[in-house]
Amino acid sequence: MKKKVIAAGHICLDITPVFPDKKAERLTDILSPGKLLQVGWADVHTGGAVANTGLAMKLLGADVTLMGKLGKDSFGSMITNILQEHEADCRMIVSEQESTSYSVVLAVPGIDRIFLHNPGANDHFYADDVPEELLGQTALFHFGYPSLMRSMYLEEGGELCRLLRRVKAAGAATSLDFAAVDADSEAGRTDWVTVLAKALPYVDFFVPSVEELCFMLDRQRYEEWQRRAAGGDITEILDVERDIKPLAYRCMELGAKVLLLKCGACGMYYRAADTEAIKAISPRLELDVAAWADQEGFETSFEPERVLSGTGAGDTSIAAFLTAMLKGKSLKRSVQLAAATGACCVTGYDALSGLQPFEVLEQRIDAGWEKRKR
Numbered sequence: 015m016k017k018k019v020i021a022a023g024h025i026c027l028d029i030t031p032v033f034p035d036k037k038a039e040r041l042t043d044i045l046s047p048g049k050l051l052q053v054g055w056a057d058v059h060t061g062g063a064v065a066n067t068g069l070a071m072k073l074l075g076a077d078v079t080l081m082g083k084l085g086k087d088s089f090g091s092m093i094t095n096i097l098q099e100h101e102a103d104c105r106m107i108v109s110e111q112e113s114t115s116y117s118v119v120l121a122v123p124g125i126d127r128i129f130l131h132n133p134g135a136n137d138h139f140y141a142d143d144v145p146e147e148l149l150g151q152t153a154l155f156h157f158g159y160p161s162l163m164r165s166m167y168l169e170e171g172g173e174l175c176r177l178l179r180r181v182k183a184a185g186a187a188t189s190l191d192f193a194a195v196d197a198d199s200e201a202g203r204t205d206w207v208t209v210l211a212k213a214l215p216y217v218d219f220f221v222p223s224v225e226e227l228c229f230m231l232d233r234q235r236y237e238e239w240q241r242r243a244a245g246g247d248i249t250e251i252l253d254v255e256r257d258i259k260p261l262a263y264r265c266m267e268l269g270a271k272v273l274l275l276k277c278g279a280c281g282m283y284y285r286a287a288d289t290e291a292i293k294a295i296s297p298r299l300e301l302d303v304a305a306w307a308d309q310e311g312f313e314t315s316f317e318p319e320r321v322l323s324g325t326g327a328g329d330t331s332i333a334a335f336l337t338a339m340l341k342g343k344s345l346k347r348s349v350q351l352a353a354a355t356g357a358c359c360v361t362g363y364d365a366l367s368g369l370q371p372f373e374v375l376e377q378r379i380d381a382g383w384e385k386r387k388r
Contacts, residue, residue, distance in 0.1 A: 221336075
């Protein structure tokens with residue numbers, strides 16, 4: 015019998031206009047006040063951690079239940095229809111008081127994506143929205159994007175901690191992912207150091223991006239990265255020893271058991287705690303402790319066949335990492351499959367159309383799939 019997974023948290027509708035296939039160096043080369051820009055069709059698909067990570071895990075062979083909150087409106091109906099097309103096991107809460115979350119994704123060729131986002135009903139998701147009876151059957155509970163869910167970051171993350179404690183008390187393992195926040199928003203002004211200090215002792219697999227983590231844990235360092243990048247991609251200027259490892263070690267000190275840091279197109283850094291900490295993770299996962307404990311490394315990204323959009327690449331990489339772990343893969347192999355899935359994801363405009371089965375990915379990896387040159 016497959017190990018059961020719950021993918022819960024943030025869900026939205028992503029609307030991505032297709033821009034002319036011409037790379038731009040500056041956003042103003044494409045967008046400026048008063049200018050009419052003719053674009054192509056709009057790719058409309060589900061977004062957020064629930065849909066991106068949850069549906070990707072399902073496509074990769076995991077037994078997943080999706081859990082989130084929608085409004086009773088047109089966008090909510092569109093999300094429901096898309097999830098039904100994937101024949102996903104859904105436990106969506108539909109609220110008549112809130113609107114469905116949506117994002118307009120500006121994926122201009124040559125420029126990192128820009129998101130116009132409305133959190134909608136996600137702001138009112140609570141720990142009690144997760145049924146106790148489901149947790150008792152669950153091996154892994156993945157929660158995504160509390161940084162975009164107001165209920166989860168208020169009061170120093172009290173509701174997030176309550177949710178994670180409930181999951182751990184029910185015997186399931188936990189996985190936690192974040193999303194970037196607007197520095198000038200309420201979420202951006204939250205004391206994330208305190209939130210993480212309280213939450214990470216209840217987190218088994220912590221899977222944020224390195225930029226999100228730095229913004230939350232060390233704002234001064236993050237601003238220094240921005241200065242060094244000079245308006246370019248921050249992940250391109252990072253050094254593993256100087257920039258990434260200090261953040262990783264801080265996460266482990268705060269209580270994370272396994273850390274996977276998404277570092278953009280460059281790759282992924284991973285680190286796992288010692289044998290006793292890994293043994294303490296839920297036995298429902300049946301982890302091979304020797305293949306996971308005390309591991310550390312950096313997995314350089316694989317070269318994609320083409321790049322259409324980075325939408326969902328981080329989420330689907332995490333889906334591959336977690337699914338590989340559930341299938342009994344080692345930490346090293348799980349990270350390789352995560353990087354390979356990210357390279358496949360960017361070949362489509364949405365998060366799911368480029369995904370390939372593990373068997374195909376492993377053949378390509380073992381055959382010497384070319385790595386990205388830094």
